[in-house]
C-alpha cells in the first residue's frame with residue numbers, strides 16, 4: 582500500500598465492441614461504461630489514489646455519427662449529476678480538461694454545476710478529458726506563451742518546463758504515474774502526451790465495461806513490479822530507496 586500511484590490516467594476503450602459482442606447498441610456500451618467508471622472510482626478511492634483522469638471524449642470523437650455523439654453528451658450530463666454526491670462524500674473535486682466551448686449547453690451546464698459544487702474538495706480530483714486532445718492542448722499552450730512573450734509578461738529565455746506546464750490544462754495536477762488503456766489497443770491516441778513523459782503504461786484486452794475492482798488491482802500490482810528510473814541507473818535507484 583505504500584507504493585500506490587497518486588494519479589492514474591485511463592483510456593476507457595472498448596465500449597462499442599463490448600456492446601456489439603452482445604448484439605446491443607453502442608450507446609448501451611457507453612451506458613455500461615458509466616457504471617464501470619463508478620466502480621473504478623470506488624476502487625481507486627479504497628486504494629488511496631487521489632487523481633483519476635479519464636479520456637471521456639476526444640477531439641477526434643466529434644467525427645463519430647451524430648447519434649452517438651448525442652448519446653455520449655447525454656450520458657456525460659447524466660453521469661456527473663449522478664456522481665456529484667459521491668464525489669462530495671469522498672472530498673473529490675471534478676475538473677474538466679478540454680475545449681468546453683464545443684459542448685452542448687446541457688452537458689456543459691451539468692459539468693459546470695458539479696465543478697462548482699465540488700470546488701472546495703481537497704482529497705483529490707476526478708478529471709474528465711472531454712473534447713480533449715494533446716495536440717489541441719499543446720497548440721493552445723504555445724499560443725498562450727506567444728501572447729505572454731509578445732505582451733512582455735515573460736522573456737523567451739524564461740520559457741522553461743514550468744512555464745509550459747503552467748499553460749497546459751493540467752496546471753497544478755501532478756503527472757500520472759500510471760496510464761491504463763483497456764480494449765486491446767496499444768497506443769496513446771493524442772492523450773496527455775506531455776504529462777505521461779515518465780508514466781508507466783499498462784494495456785489490457787479487457788473492454789472498459791468489464792474493467793472492475795479486481796482489474797484495477799491487477800494494474801496496480803503490475804505497476805508496483807516496475808522499477809521507475811527516470812533516466813538513472815538501477816543501482817542509483819536502489820541506493821536511493823534503501
Ligand code: FPP
Nearest residue numbers: 593594595596597598614615637656657660
Ligand atoms: C471508447 O469506447 C469510449 C469512449 C469514446 C467514451 C468513453 C465514455 C464513457 C465511458 C461514458 C461516459 C463517461 C463519463 C465519464 C460521463 P469506443 O466507443 O471507442 O469502443 P470501441 O473501440 O469498442 O468502438
